[in-house]
Amino acid sequence: MIDQNSRGQGSNRLLGKVAFITGAGSGIGEATARACAHQGAAVAVVDVRREPAERVAGEISAAGGKAVALVADVRDETAVKAAVDATVHSFGSLTTVFANAGINGMQCPIEEMTIEEWHATIDTNLTGTFLTVKHSIPHLRAAGGGSIIITASVNGTKTFSLPGYSCYSTSKGGQAIFGRMAAGELGRWDIRVNTICPGAIRTNIGERTYRRNLEAVRWDIKMPDRNPPHLGRSADPSEVADLVTFLASDESIYITGAEILIDAGATILRG
Ligand SMILES: NC(=O)c1ccc[n+]([C@@H]2O[C@H](COP(=O)([O-])OP(=O)(O)OC[C@H]3O[C@@H](n4cnc5c(N)ncnc54)[C@H](O)[C@@H]3O)[C@@H](O)[C@H]2O)c1
Numbered sequence: 160m161i162d163q164n165s166r167g168q169g170s171n172r173l174l175g176k177v178a179f180i181t182g183a184g185s186g187i188g189e190a191t192a193r194a195c196a197h198q199g200a201a202v203a204v205v206d207v208r209r210e211p212a213e214r215v216a217g218e219i220s221a222a223g224g225k226a227v228a229l230v231a232d233v234r235d236e237t238a239v240k241a242a243v244d245a246t247v248h249s250f251g252s253l254t255t256v257f258a259n260a261g262i263n264g265m266q267c268p269i270e271e272m273t274i275e276e277w278h279a280t281i282d283t284n285l286t287g288t289f290l291t292v293k294h295s296i297p298h299l300r301a302a303g304g305g306s307i308i309i310t311a312s313v314n315g316t317k318t319f320s321l322p323g324y325s326c327y328s329t330s331k332g333g334q335a336i337f338g339r340m341a342a343g344e345l346g347r348w349d350i351r352v353n354t355i356c357p358g359a360i361r362t363n364i365g366e367r368t369y370r371r372n373l374e375a376v377r378w379d380i381k382m383p384d385r386n387p388p389h390l391g392r393s394a395d396p397s398e399v400a401d402l403v404t405f406l407a408s409d410e411s412i413y414i415t416g417a418e419i420l421i422d423a424g425a426t427i428l429r430g
Pocket residue numbers: 181182183184185186187188205206207208211231232233234259260261262263283284287310311312313356357358359360361362363364365366367
């Protein structure tokens with residue numbers, strides 16, 4: 160079996176599942192791709208960047224798992240449809256979708272944000288989620304149902320307190336609302352849709368984070384000495400992957416339309 164950097168349940172929990180995971184070249188998506196493969200799923204490792212997608216898929220395959228690397232920009236409808244279709248072509252079906260690709264983008268005062276900066280974040284996080292779900296539906300229906308998991312954030316769903324995060328938070332709040340609407344609409348086909356809302360996770364998202372003139376809109380919030388209150392630390396991506404593999408598995412069959420915090424209680428005091 161694959162020796163992956165995730166606890167998970169090991170071996171066969173996701174045997175027979177085929178997972179389409181966006182943003183799988185790094186961070187939460189990468190950890191989830193490894194965890195899904197570790198638990199028996201075939202995995203499409205989808206990312207806009209070729210090198211990390213190929214590295215992650217290659218390492219999963221080398222360890223005995225089933226993975227294919229697919230390059231797609233989730234903002235591009237043609238590319239998303241092609242990647243979903245390629246997944247089904249490679250593995251015969253689609254049962255599991257993790258709409259996870261996202262960026263922080265530009266954080267700055269609203270009056271200084273350009274329309275290009277606004278679109279970069281909204282198109283990636285929100286429109287990308289819509290396109291990923293849209294083009295997965297026919298295949299999930301053909302499989303007799305499935306599980307869709309969306310990565311939103313505590314920001315925009317539970318907390319509204321990061322200066323300059325208006326665009327990011329709007330995209331994340333939109334994803335959560337879209338997830339609930341999709342859960343209602345797709346339930347008739349036994350397709351579950353759940354949204355996860357992570358707090359601080361140690362990933363490479365800082366590489367796609369830009370800041371300008373935040374001093375103009377900052378406010379002082381006195382954080383508790385221990386933040387988050389439960390563990391007082393940020394999480395490893397594998398800890399988020401454990402939640403996603405649960406939602407991907409049949410163990411969560413009665414859970415749909417949920418927004419699930421994974422933040423060690425960070426929002427108890429800041430929400
Ligand atoms: N890291 C955190 O603390 C945190 C907290 C809450 C929510 N999130 C969310 O988690 C998700 C994953 O982020 P991460 O922290 O793992 O970041 P990350 O930067 O480590 O990984 C994100 C991956 O998405 C890819 N990507 C970016 N734009 C893309 C596009 N247009 N098409 C396809 N792929 C694209 C990147 O190339 C990268 O490999 C994001 O939606 C993010 O908003 C992260």
